[in-house]
Amino acid sequence: MDNLWSHVTDFIDHERLMAMVRAALILGVGVVLAKTASVSIQRIFGRHMTAHHVMLIRRLAFYLLLLLFSVSALHELGFDLSIVLGAAGILSVAIGFASQTSASNLISGLFLIGERPFSVGDIIKVGDTTGEVLSIDLLSVKLRTYDNLYVRLPNESLIKSEVTTLTKFPIRRLDLLIGVAYKEDINKVRDVLTAVASKDPLCLEEPKPLFIFLGFGESSIDLQFSLWTKRENFIAFKTSVQIEIKQAFDQNGIEIPFPHRTLYTGSVTDPFPVRVVAAARDDKH
Amino acid sequence: MVKQVMEEKIAHKVEPVTVVKNNTLIWWGEFSFSDGQALRWRIGPLSIHILRLSREWRLGYQRCETTDDSAVDVERARPTDPAAVPDVQNRFVFRRTTDTLWLMPTLADRSVVARPVSPFYVPPGEETVLFVSSPLWVQISANYNRQPLESTPIVRPSDTWFGPSTREGELCYASTTHCRLTLEELPIRPHRAVTPVQIINRATESLLVERINLPVIYLSLYSAEPGQLWTDMVTITREALDENASLRLHKRPPPQAGEASLLCEPQLHADKGILSRAFSALFS
Numbered sequence: 231m232d233n234l235w236s237h238v239t240d241f242i243d244h245e246r247l248m249a250m251v252r253a254a255l256i257l258g259v260g261v262v263l264a265k266t267a268s269v270s271i272q273r274i275f276g277r278h279m280t281a282h283h284v285m286l287i288r289r290l291a292f293y294l295l296l297l298l299f300s301v302s303a304l305h306e307l308g309f310d311l312s313i314v315l316g317a318a319g320i321l322s323v324a325i326g327f328a329s330q331t332s333a334s335n336l337i338s339g340l341f342l343i344g345e346r347p348f349s350v351g352d353i354i355k356v357g358d359t360t361g362e363v364l365s366i367d368l369l370s371v372k373l374r375t376y377d378n379l380y381v382r383l384p385n386e387s388l389i390k391s392e393v394t395t396l397t398k399f400p401i402r403r404l405d406l407l408i409g410v411a412y413k414e415d416i417n418k419v420r421d422v423l424t425a426v427a428s429k430d431p432l433c434l435e436e437p438k439p440l441f442i443f444l445g446f447g448e449s450s451i452d453l454q455f456s457l458w459t460k461r462e463n464f465i466a467f468k469t470s471v472q473i474e475i476k477q478a479f480d481q482n483g484i485e486i487p488f489p490h491r492t493l494y495t496g497s498v499t500d501p502f503p504v505r506v507v508a509a510a511r512d513d514k515h
Numbered sequence: 516m517v518k519q520v521m522e523e524k525i526a527h528k529v530e531p532v533t534v535v536k537n538n539t540l541i542w543w544g545e546f547s548f549s550d551g552q553a554l555r556w557r558i559g560p561l562s563i564h565i566l567r568l569s570r571e572w573r574l575g576y577q578r579c580e581t582t583d584d585s586a587v588d589v590e591r592a593r594p595t596d597p598a599a600v601p602d603v604q605n606r607f608v609f610r611r612t613t614d615t616l617w618l619m620p621t622l623a624d625r626s627v628v629a630r631p632v633s634p635f636y637v638p639p640g641e642e643t644v645l646f647v648s649s650p651l652w653v654q655i656s657a658n659y660n661r662q663p664l665e666s667t668p669i670v671r672p673s674d675t676w677f678g679p680s681t682r683e684g685e686l687c688y689a690s691t692t693h694c695r696l697t698l699e700e701l702p703i704r705p706h707r708a709v710t711p712v713q714i715i716n717r718a719t720e721s722l723l724v725e726r727i728n729l730p731v732i733y734l735s736l737y738s739a740e741p742g743q744l745w746t747d748m749v750t751i752t753r754e755a756l757d758e759n760a761s762l763r764l765h766k767r768p769p770p771q772a773g774e775a776s777l778l779c780e781p782q783l784h785a786d787k788g789i790l791s792r793a794f795s796a797l798f799s
Contacts, residue, residue: 400681428673434677435689436628460674460686
């Protein structure tokens with residue numbers, strides 16, 4: 231029993247164990263300090279800076295402090311830092327090759343945060359995906375789409391591709407492409423469309439609606455009618471104004487033509503010759 | 516079935532209402548309701564149906580499409596069928612409803628952009644007074660000092676943008692107004708408020724007035740006989756040298772209104788009563 235006790239005390243007195251305890255303490259203090267610093271940064275800068283800038287500074291401070299304390303803990307355990315750093319250098323080359331995509335995303339993330347094409351809460355459109363920005367992280371941007379799906383977009387793809395921020399400016403223009411029949415009086419069509427625009431309260435009076443004669447289409451005269459509305463009303467306005475245009479066209483007898491083909495026989499006056507094949511076959515019987 | 520019985524029960528309780536003033540154009544004020552009573556207001560194109568039940572208020576609205584709002588008929592607190600269901604109906608529930616309800620006119624919650632029928636010039640050194648009318652909202656409160664239950668526009672004005680570009684500017688309401696120059700031409704319209712706008716041009720160039728941005732959120736609302744609503748007078752001075760214009764709010768009923776009483780405080784208080792704005796922020 232005495233023998234066992236002496237073994238235990240020998241072990242406790244051992245320099246190595248004490249070093250381990252000290253290292254653990256340093257690491258523990260480091261974690262607490264890093265967390266406190268992170269919370270303090272949120273409090274100090276939260277009011278003056280944008281959400282993602284604060285988030286970036288918080289993370290930077292947290293990991294920097296943690297790294298310093300970890301290095302110090304390793305030193306306490308007796309690791310020679312120059313060897314550790316040397317090994318880390320070789321390792322970083324290997325990791326660099328292996329994590330090329332992550333590194334690219336990381337750098338792209340930093341550029342995105344610096345450039346600020348959008349911020350948390352904006353609605354953006356990337357390729358076919360449209361959604362609200364939930365967070366801008368170092369590796370990716372997270373979106374919530376309108377059908378309530380969570381989409382993760384790698385930062386690298388955002389830097390490379392075209393990103394449209396739908397909520398940058400307070401008003402938006404709705405471009406309607408309208409085709410009317412060739413027989414219609416274009417001035418009347420213009421008046422009807424203008425009347426619809428001025429009647430709809432969601433349609434902005436200024437900037438004025440834009441009427442463009444696009445050209446002579448295959449089946450219709452192609453027109454563009456562009457209207458301005460408040461950003462938040464865009465979808466509701468898109469629906470309401472098109473219903474109103476259809477109703478106004480119906481009331482005024484303006485035709486929206488279907489695509490059609492005219493078969494022309496070579497002369498304006500001659501009728502198109504029609505031969506009833508079935509009747510001829512009946513005669514033979 | 517239960518609902519039908521309840522509605523029949525309510526229908527028998529219709530009683531006449533106490534009228535605050537005899538003026539037929541005044542539609543605002545305090546109104547008393549007995550339990551189960553329904554009353555109807557008509558202010559121009561808007562019909563308001565209000566039904567009081569023991570534990571809830573039902574506020575209903577109906578709008579008729581009208582393009583001509585120059586002639587306005589006002590019908591106040593007429594008993595109506597409690598079972599009638601308007602196009603829009605909102606319910607507000609209470610522990611127990613009180614017997615009074617307030618209907619008050621308020622000004623728009625954004626600036627109003629007035630466009631004269633045809634633009635005009637104010638030559639250097641000249642001044643003029645325009646009468647600009649702006650749309651009103653009906654604010655319904657169960658208690659005078661409390662948060663209103665609801666606010667609805669009498670005529671929903673069209674939105675408009677006022678600013679140098681589509682990136683910079685302010686979202687406003689567009690007011691279809693004639694910007695009349697004489698008081699005699701001004702029709703009495705109890706569903707719109709009139710603001711006398713004095714324009715003084717101290718610059719060396721003529722001032723072209725096409726659109727005026729009127730910050731109605733800083734204005735008080737006054738009622739005057741015979742049912743016309745007025746706001747504070749506003750003086751816009753174009754300064755001689757710089758590109759600024761000063762906007763002075765007089766903070767009292769305009770002299771043109773005659774005897775007037777305060778109905779509604781401004782939604783925002785301007786600190787000095789004088790707002791200095793870029794010239795382009797007031798005229799375009």
